Amino acid sequence: MTGFPKEFLWGGAVAANQCEGAWNEDGKGVSIQDVLPKGMAGPRTGKPTRDNLKLEGIDFYHRYKEDVKLMAEMGFRVFRTSIAWSRIYPNGDETEPNEKGLQFYDDLFDECRKYGMELIVTLSHYETPLHLSEKYDGWCSRELICFYKRYVTTVFTRYKDKVKYWLTFNEINSILHAPFMSGGISTPKEQLTETQLYQAIHHELVASAWAVKLGHEINPDFKIGCMILSFPVYPLTPDPSDVIAAMEKDHSNTLFADVHVRGYYPGYAYRYFREHGIKMKVTEEDEAVLKHTVDFVSFSYYTSSCASADRERAGEGKGNILMGISNPALKASQWGWQIDPKGLRYVLNCLWDRYQKPLFIVENGLGALDTLVKGDDGIWTVDDEYRIDYLREHILQMKEAVEDGVNLMGYTTWGCIDLVSASTAELRKRYGFIYVDRNDDGSGSLARYRKKSFYWYKKVIESNGSEL
Numbered sequence: 335m336t337g338f339p340k341e342f343l344w345g346g347a348v349a350a351n352q353c354e355g356a357w358n359e360d361g362k363g364v365s366i367q368d369v370l371p372k373g374m375a376g377p378r379t380g381k382p383t384r385d386n387l388k389l390e391g392i393d394f395y396h397r398y399k400e401d402v403k404l405m406a407e408m409g410f411r412v413f414r415t416s417i418a419w420s421r422i423y424p425n426g427d428e429t430e431p432n433e434k435g436l437q438f439y440d441d442l443f444d445e446c447r448k449y450g451m452e453l454i455v456t457l458s459h460y461e462t463p464l465h466l467s468e469k470y471d472g473w474c475s476r477e478l479i480c481f482y483k484r485y486v487t488t489v490f491t492r493y494k495d496k497v498k499y500w501l502t503f504n505e506i507n508s509i510l511h512a513p514f515m516s517g518g519i520s521t522p523k524e525q526l527t528e529t530q531l532y533q534a535i536h537h538e539l540v541a542s543a544w545a546v547k548l549g550h551e552i553n554p555d556f557k558i559g560c561m562i563l564s565f566p567v568y569p570l571t572p573d574p575s576d577v578i579a580a581m582e583k584d585h586s587n588t589l590f591a592d593v594h595v596r597g598y599y600p601g602y603a604y605r606y607f608r609e610h611g612i613k614m615k616v617t618e619e620d621e622a623v624l625k626h627t628v629d630f631v632s633f634s635y636y637t638s639s640c641a642s643a644d645r646e647r648a649g650e651g652k653g654n655i656l657m658g659i660s661n662p663a664l665k666a667s668q669w670g671w672q673i674d675p676k677g678l679r680y681v682l683n684c685l686w687d688r689y690q691k692p693l694f695i696v697e698n699g700l701g702a703l704d705t706l707v708k709g710d711d712g713i714w715t716v717d718d719e720y721r722i723d724y725l726r727e728h729i730l731q732m733k734e735a736v737e738d739g740v741n742l743m744g745y746t747t748w749g750c751i752d753l754v755s756a757s758t759a760e761l762r763k764r765y766g767f768i769y770v771d772r773n774d775d776g777s778g779s780l781a782r783y784r785k786k787s788f789y790w791y792k793k794v795i796e797s798n799g800s801e802l
């Protein structure tokens with residue numbers, strides 16, 4: 335194999351809660367994101383507040399036609415977005431869906447298909463209906479499996495001829511670090527026992543397997559994948575104790591993909607449960623349904639970290655959700671996330687060797703401060719050569735991995751249009767090829783402008799990755 339396969343899925347990714355806005359329109363219920371005005375790490379409010387940028391987002395809900403057209407102009411072969419669960423089931427536990435919410439995604443998906451774009455849709459991207467969090471403590475409750483099954487059956491049936499690729503939970507392993515944002519768990523993290531946390535994880539894993547089973551029954555051509563926050567962990571030194579520390583840290587991530595791909599918990603997980611006194615309720619039906627394994631493995635990739643046997647050093651570095659020790663060999667972004675293109679080749683090889691399942695990079699990109707300038711033609715643009723450099727280096731490493739024999743299906747860059755950050759709820763942390771005139775204080779015309787990277791990515795897609 336030289337270069338990318340000709341059917342390679344180039345595109346971009348967003349999530350409903352970070353771009354749609356219209357947080358309470360057309361019958362949408364409140365989601366956990368609507369009460370996180372400062373992002374993942376900030377305080378939770380009881381109800382949506384005006385200083386929450388996400389409530390209006392980039393107004394994608396009303397402007398999606400213009401945005402999809404721009405994506406089509408770049409030649410996107412695929413667009414990744416999520417369905418906001420609370421648009422379909424506003425509280426999450428109703429028996430009948432909200433027709434207006436369903437209609438919105440019909441219209442959006444039709445618009446994408448008009449340009450020949452495939453869709454890859456995340457069923458749950460950090461946007462559990464708030465009611466499920468408040469009444470049931472989110473995924474701590476087994477009842478969520480039922481509500482999720484009802485929701486996914488509704489959307490699988492409705493969009494069975496429009497969407498081919500599905501992801502069950504965004505970055506499912508992030509629940510270990512962000513139980514509210516990732517799992518809708520309202521019990522404060524410090525009060526949550528490990529048994530409760532792993533029980534919630536188990537419920538999500540079972541729900542994910544149900545989605546695979548139900549989806550394949552509804553349309554056998556569906557390709558349903560898991561989605562993992564990938565985070566290569568290197569030993570800080572060659573000391574074997576550091577190597578083991580890195581392996582153990584890695585296990586806390588691989589656990590999730592292992593269950594999705596193999597259909598059962600790995601031995602190292604049982605050891606961890608034993609040694610930490612974790613006792614979960616696992617039924618025979620759970621064990622049977624877990625055997626419905628995923629068609630492909632998708633993941634996000636932004637950064638890597640180091641691990642050391644010296645426990646005092648853990649958590650020194652910066653990352654969006656997972657943290658580790660900074661790598662002295664790497665530089666970092668303006669937000670302190672270390673930049674490691676070779677880590678992407680490494681992760682691709684590790685996942686391929688471990689699972690022999692097709693892989694899909696569904697998030698990667700550089701969050702940076704952009705400055706709008708007038709181009710020679712008098713049109714506003716951003717000279718974002720730094721973003722082009724970042725993406726070029728990562729795509730080169732993807733190419734290396736393909737040469738290594740890795741089966742890679744596609745690449746969707748994160749935040750292909752500027753959107754609200756998940757960790758900090760800022761808009762000035764921009765990832766897009768398309769600039770959105772909106773500022774952190776809520777000002778701005780919401781007009782869209784093509785950045786320099788827009789034209790660059792268009793060429794990358796046109797040449798199937800040979801012109802970088």
Ligand code: BG6
Pocket residue numbers: 349352504505563634654655697701748754755756757758763
């Ligand atoms: C991933 C999430 O963790 O990273 C996205 O799936 C998120 O929702 C992305 O936006 C980038 O992180 P941030 O905090 O810069 O938005």
